[in-house]
Amino acid sequence: MKADWNSCLNNKVSFKGFAVPKEAQEKVAKFSFHGQPAELKHGSVVIAAITSCTNTSNPSVMLGAGLVAKKACELGLQVKPWIKTSLAPGSGVVTKYLLQSGLQEYLNKQGFNIVGYGCTTCIGNSGDLDESVANAISENDIIAAAVLSGNRNFEGRVHALTRANYLASPPLVVAYALAGTVDIDFDKEPIGTSKEGKSVYFKDIWPSTEEVAEAVQSSVLPSMFKSTYEAITKGNPMWNQLSVPSSTMYSWDPNSTYIHEPPYFKNMTMDPPGAHGVKEAYCLLNFGDSITTDHISPAGSIHKDSPAAKFLVERGVERKDFNSYGSRRGNDEVMARGTFANIRLVNKLLNGEVGPKTIHVPTGEKLYVFDAATRYKDAGHDTIVLAGAEYGSGSSRDWAAKGPMLLGVKAVIAKSFERIHRSNLVGMGIIPLCFKSGEDADTLGLTGHERYTIHLPSKIDEIRPGQDVTVTTDNGKSFTCTVRFDTEVELAYFNNGGILPYVIRNLIKQ
Incomplete structure (x- = not known):
């Protein structure tokens, strides 16, 4: 452990890197x-x-x-x-x-x-x-x-x-x-x-x-x-005294900060929305390598100054009762605000500053990621995420895909993906794309201040698993990526807007 610790102390700021100057290491x-x-x-x-x-x-x-x-x-x-x-x-x-x-x-x-x-x-x-x-x-x-x-x-x-x-x-x-x-x-x-x-x-x-x-x-x-x-099946007095509703339909409590009706099926029709590309999207975040699902959707404590904390306080929740993101995963409004809220997030748009913020490209303002994403959505703009290798490693956390979808992220362009997270992104209707071998955002000169158009066919039968597509930017750059829809079933999910509406439509048809 000592050798690893000393290595981390000297490494540049990143995952397992603290960049503490030699003269300050004995402080x-x-x-x-x-x-x-x-x-x-x-x-x-x-x-x-x-x-x-x-x-x-x-x-x-x-x-x-x-x-x-x-x-x-x-x-x-x-x-x-x-x-x-x-x-x-x-x-x-x-x-x-x-x-x-x-x-x-x-x-x-x-x-x-x-x-x-x-x-x-x-x-x-x-x-x-x-x-x-x-x-x-x-x-x-x-x-x-x-x-x-x-x-x-x-x-x-x-x-x-x-x-x-x-x-x-x-x-x-x-x-x-x-x-x-x-x-x-x-x-x-x-x-x-x-x-x-x-x-x-x-x-x-x-x-x-x-x-x-x-x-x-x-x-x-x-x-x-x-x-x-x-004694397990006997429960305990507190558990046994809980009232159990007799209704077979769940009754949503609009005031609950723990369980909230999710928006996944609102305005859903029986006709799938179909395939789509991405047009003139802004870059919400520009990451390096080894972004974990904990960076994307932290499970731990809710920071007192975060958008999620503000949301809870506005609803009468005291700080001592914030609990954790993990405990509030049944509330999409909390979890959307907790997406990219990890306090150790390293976003290249911030030029070395560490924390859960980003640059709102149209105005140049530094905002919490949730606030920037909300601005983009309110203005009708799509967003994408740029990333390095092993994007989505760590826990196979469903909220690391659901959260970005709720923020309006339409695609993630990375050097490589962790297997389960790539599948989860597809399941939430987010397009995963991989840079070609030897290329990444840095080698292509992408800063994250560009607007991105992903030229994906609009008809699902014109898309093949693993096919190449062209991505262009508003400053004249053009590069090729591989679309990481790896199976025909994943294409069906994408055509339906994600796995959840795909399953519901199929259940209704039965």
Whole structure:
């Protein structure tokens, strides 16, 4: 991890690049944490989370984490109080065997108290950092780190203030929390100092295979699984007391900020709209490589100054109740405003500035992406997105295609697409196009300030999967792209305006 961290520290600003000058890499930010002297450096851990994903139902690693905490306690090591620690087991069984083993006590002492049994830090549900910690990071431009045992660590997902996010096993999460930094070589550098004043190394707190096996054998009992899973179908009082409408038709609540009737079928007719090209579209965003679905449609916290936050506040939602984009995915009005709202977005139109904004080309104004897209739509202008390689990598998130469609994006021109995201774009009626090999927006001299016309046939039977089309700009450039409709079925989706109206029309016909 240390080698990767140092590489990221020096890389140019991009995915896994922070471009911190050499002379600033040893900077120390001193602050007061509830009256206690504290400090942060680049690479300091401020979030350490054993999350509910994947391996937190594995007794070996969970009990291993407990053993690491126990050994650390016995040696006198303590996680710094300004590190936000949490434990969200993957199952109620985990709590039972941690209690049975007596190891939960030591996890508690190191701050890894049980916070629940659902998605937490991995999807951005870690909550706010202490104000003093947040201020120390922001005011000193510290590259703070999070270490979590989840399965996602895309930029801006875990927390807006942790720009370096690393995945680790539960016992390693505890170890990095104790070390307080990712800038450490566990083989050579001490984690801390014991109560006797001696240096403590990783090997001193790491349990042996035999210790872990013994803990599993004595603490993980079949009866725990039986009693826990028997209760699943019984629910709980809160769930059981929910009123259940008798109607077979869902009754939309126009005031709900969580569930809103989506616009996908409004004004839909039985006649498909047919194929179409794109005429004189503006470029909404101009990206480089490795734009993930988390960049496109973040699942984490809703920033207080974002269009989504403004929307919620206007409807009487207090900031403490914003929740996350992931929790509000049933409301298209929130999710459209959350599209391209990732705080780590790198858009070439902004000339190096990082954040969820873009340039409204006709006026030159810098706006939130949602606000710029709304202006284009209100003026009757289509938009496109330019991108590099691996556009749409990461989670196969449907909102990363639905959101751009709601913003009025008609096409994405990229060097390459992640397989599932390309399919999702097609499903939402967005045209995916690939630059020819060896070409991209930079080599073609495209800045994103042009207007783009995609010369696609207007009759679906004149389009073939994978055919080449010409793209022209209003300043005289012309280049060839490959249309990434890869099958005849995908052409049928496009002809219908997307997979949703395609399915509805077919159901009605039956």
